[in-house]
Amino acid sequence: MSARTAFCALALACLGATQPAEFDDPDPSQAAWAERCEAWDDWNKPGPAFRIYGNSWYVGTCGISAILIAGSDGHVLIDGGTVKGADLIAANIAAAGFDIRDVKVILFSHEHDDHVGGLAKLQELSGAVVLSSKGARTTMETGGPSSDDPQRAIANRFDPVRVAGIAEDNMAVQVGDLSIIGWETPGHTPGxxxxxxQARSAHGNPAMTINYIDSLSPISADEYRFSDHPAYVAQFRAGLERMKSIGCGILVTPHPSASAMEVRIAQGGLVEDRSACFEYVDAAGKRLDARLAKEADSGEAAE
Incomplete structure (x- = not known):
């Protein structure tokens, strides 16, 4: 079942979504966020909501991203922060001028508690459906990491989430006039x-592409060796190559500082940068190469 089919099959009423007052891009609140938040800040430190561009808003905390994409027939939320962060995200949605009950679909980047720990609470507050990747569904429904997660031994449990359907690879999740394309990028987690x-401008300016690219970092528990899992490494590399080829507009990442968001805002705001996604993904690939080389040098990789 496609994500579109899974969503439409629920026959949700998505009418009369609230919209905030419009003003020219860029949002001056970007600068307020950069002044409030520091590099690699606390996951649950409050930061002001701001418009990324057009109908796309940052509603996360200083340390963890959450993105609201506003549509005339209902909104989409990507990522839900930690358990404590859920209330901060809900408050930021309201501060941006939206009603959380108009959020109809919730998506996420990867299935760790710092990004999905707050989803159960946000699902309860909004009444939205949650769509999951195939690789993350069991984790989302049980609240526990999968057996093939590199961080399984150190990952925290979180409140299980009711999953309504699957967001299929390279297919659009559609909510009214919104269309968000998802790609499987396993590596940091399996799912x-x-x-x-495409973010529509508030005042008729050209639409702008926004890329929300996952963490992509080869982090694991101490006993895990990527070299022992060649099929997983191959999937990891395939996802990296796909992200290099899809085209880039404004780059946003689940951890804001992973893409130097506070620096970019301070230097003039979040703007289109066609090289940013490639550079971000290329750096992740180099970290994976370094990790594999380290394992080989230590002699701990499987023979």
């Missing part, structure tokens, strides 16, 4: 996904 959509 990780990255997202891309």
């Amino acid at each position: 990780a996904m990255s997202w891309q959509w």
Whole structure:
């Protein structure tokens, strides 16, 4: 079942979504966020909501991203922060001028508690459906990491989430006039996904592509060796190559500082940068190469 089919099959009423007052891009609140938030800040430190571009808003905390994409027939939320962060995200949605009950679909980047720990609470507050990647569904429904997660031994449990359907690889999740394309990018976790959509400007300016690319970092528990899992490494590399080829507009990442968001805002705001996604993904690939080389040098990789 496609994500579109899974969503439409629920026959949700998505009418009369609230919209905030319009003003020219860029949002001056971007600068307020950069002044409030520091590099690699606390996951649950409050930061002001701001418009990324057009109908796309940052509603996360200083340390963890959450993205609201507003549509005339209902909104989409990507990522839900930690358990404590859920209330901060809900408050930011309201501060941006939206009603959380108009959020109809919730998506996520990857299935770790710092990004999905708050989804159960946000699902309860909004009444939205949650769509999961195939690789993350069991984790989302049980609240526990999968057996093939590199961080399984150190990953925290979180409140299980009711999953309504699957967001299929390279297919659009559609909510009214919104269309968000998801790609499977396993590596940091087995069920990780990255997202891309066209953000419509508030005042008729050209639409802008936004890329929400997952963490992509080869982090694991101490006993895990990527070299022992060649099929997983191959999937990891395939996802990296796909992200290099999809085209880039404004780059946003689940951890804001992973893509230097606070620096970019301070230097003039979040703007289109066609090389940013490639550079971000290329750096992740180099970290994976370094990790594999380290394992080989230590003699701990499987023979």
